[in-house]
Amino acid sequence: MAAAARGPVVAAIDQGTTGTTVCLLDADATVVGRSHTAVHPRFPRPGWVEQDPEELWRGAVDTVAAALVDAGRRPADIAALGITNQRETTVVWDRSTSAPVHPAIVWQDRRTAARCEQLAADGHAESVQARTGLVLDPYFSATKIEWILTREPALRRRAHRGELAFGTVDSWLIWRLTGGATHITDVTNASRTLLLDLAAADWAPDLLDLFGVPAELLPTVVPSSRVYATTDPAAFLGVRVPVAAAVGDQQAALFAQGCLQPGQAKNTYGTGSFVLVNAGATVPPPHSALLRTAAYQLDGEPVRYALEGAILSTGAAVQWLRDSLGIITDAAQTAELAASLPGNDGVYFVPALAGLGAPYWDPRARGTLLGITRGTTRAHLARAVLEGIAYRTRDVVEAMAAAGYPVTELRADGGAARNPWLMQFQADVLGVDVDVPADIETTALGSAYLAGLATGFFPDPAALAGLRRAGRRYHPATRPRGEDGGRERDDRHDRDYRHDRDYRRWQDAVARARHWDADHAEDDPMPAPPP
Template structure:
């Protein structure tokens, strides 16, 4: 009899629930979007209650689609948009402010102050991260400073802080468990990456009271059990948890040092397994957690591009040149080239390896002959080209040259984009049979904790490839594209 795992993938634009069996077959996949809130330019918020309602709705629909009952779910795994920050009342469970999303840039001034005061070097050494509004530290500080009475209540132990994993775990357990996993904790600017523990000096720097912090746990253990969740039996173990990119690295079976993946979602995120010892980047990449299993830590190196799929959404919603996101591939294929147009997708600043929070998007090289098809093709090229900068920095830091890059996320269905990525990187691109590897990683962590999967070897044996993309352009053409790209970067 099959044992089913429920994976909750709480993303930036919506919540997806996947039901998998013990042979890694997807029995159901359901997604529900929720509202994006933009109070001011460069501010991005979510209503935590909308996130919770989307979770409940997708849980109910997924079990219906899978044709299973509440008794058939053996384990629940959670993966989530990272850095997004929630503060809530411990008694009522009610958030005291909208969640501040990872894309939000409102704390740029505070970050610059911290940099000017000479804090970046020691913070990076302690956390593996750079000082940037992207991370949670200044987000929680902002909430405490802008909600009346919040700081005093936090110091008194009345408020809880968490990333979305913690918030969902709290709600799923009926307010009984306040924990986070090591991968999400590593993205807050508050955790010592060597000790895998909250750091008092960092808490002091960001003015975050320790009583509001969750307990840090590993990525695969029983954190708690469900209580009062419609459609889910009380007592169902919640036993796998990881930030979305860490879950995707695991779901791509990048279990050995030097193996890497890129997830194409709202942004694009490249992670490389670097083994059990941290690698200190010389090219402004991040040192971060891969995962923690059975007391052993696997580290990763990460480079993030803040905008990938969101660039396509902007072409759809902002410019209106397509009606549905998937139409961009067909439109881009109607021209043979972008006509030397460069689109830099810096709609929320530039991430690694540039780290320019104030950067803005650019479409450069327009002529009277430019059409919507040229812009569409240039947008796809920009998504791919920004990853080349990240991967080259990663190879220089690690000393290893990748043979292949595994890819996942919704945009990997775009074959033109995947071919562009292979061409511009000059590397093989490998797309797995299950491209929802973020949810898959959460399910694998949960399945390991419950004994549904015996070990990593069993998981690797069951992992399957859908398609591979080999480079099809010569070195000179590749360099031409890279030169144009770097000229475009000068203009953001």
């Protein structure tokens, strides 16, 4: 999409689990350039997921360069740079060489499940949740750091000497972009580590002690929108550019979707799905099924918070159909296959490919396919996967309603928001409108907006929220009542007849998927941390 005329742009690096996307926005917040590079996670053992930190770094710079070509811009045209990222993924590197000392352990990784269970058995679950807003689960960063340092005691000694650095992917990229001059993380990413006191928005020494994480390893916690530093020309395309935003991908999507008022909610359908509802400037009360997290922080303003339902595998299940089973060659085929059936014929799929997140928090759950008969076809499998994605979202939305945050409209983004069958089914299952924007790459947009705000490139947040461009709105379907003369009724009643019945059967399927791996011995258990 080469531009007709040059002009300054804000660049947003969206470093995700399976790819890096870069968007370039002009002063009207219009995307004028875009590029994408695949990321290749590795699965060295069942339940383990790793990435090469160097691949993430090289891919980010290369993707920015490609987006500039797409926009007809030069590196010197970049007025500000924002970063959004997969959140809990853990990188540890050498401060002197900037070389990673271990593969990145990805947020989906389950290798520390036994450690989390032991910490809970030792009575730490309630206090950790009260302080951090999170549950004791291998999803988060703390036990990943602990695992790396405990597996290799020499690394722990080096960490205590201040020779190593830890960061989520935002920290890693900013370190490399600035030539090793800046070691920071924003409050949203910090809030995903199990090490941050959520109310104080700073590291908690007692939590560092609990997980055996040396303070010398940690980055400084900063707001999501601020000029932190400038890029090192030797590292980044020969130019100095203000690095002005860092924000977790789901929080970036919340911001870009214009969910700036308490009660507004969005769901990003990516590798996993993440429902966030804005909770305002006060930390919401604890809830056993849902996470409390930092939503964003503008420079000089209080932290805004969110309630989150993290669903660990949704789009990953579609990738499984495509890459592992060969049932489809493109994700878009699932819509046609699902629509070819009048119903699911009792076939259900629970997408617990990385355990179950909210509201169950069961790392021992496994993906489960039920109801197969001789007549089951690939269309049934495709439909079951899509229905499973929608039902997992209903799991979370119902938990939010129980917590006092009813969702009256769901703003949707991410790759699966392109799937019209899924979005309509989602609206039907929830009984609320599902609103999809014109540009579903909202994670990148959110970091661009925050970087532009920090540098004055964009006006105030309210003006940005007004720039959200509508795409398609899905209303819950109405259907004939059937037994009373053909009158129509809204889908809230229809769900009593069909969707609620199917959802109850879905919950039965979830019960069968849970604790499946409970008796499985760890292939490579983590030694006990030092006293």
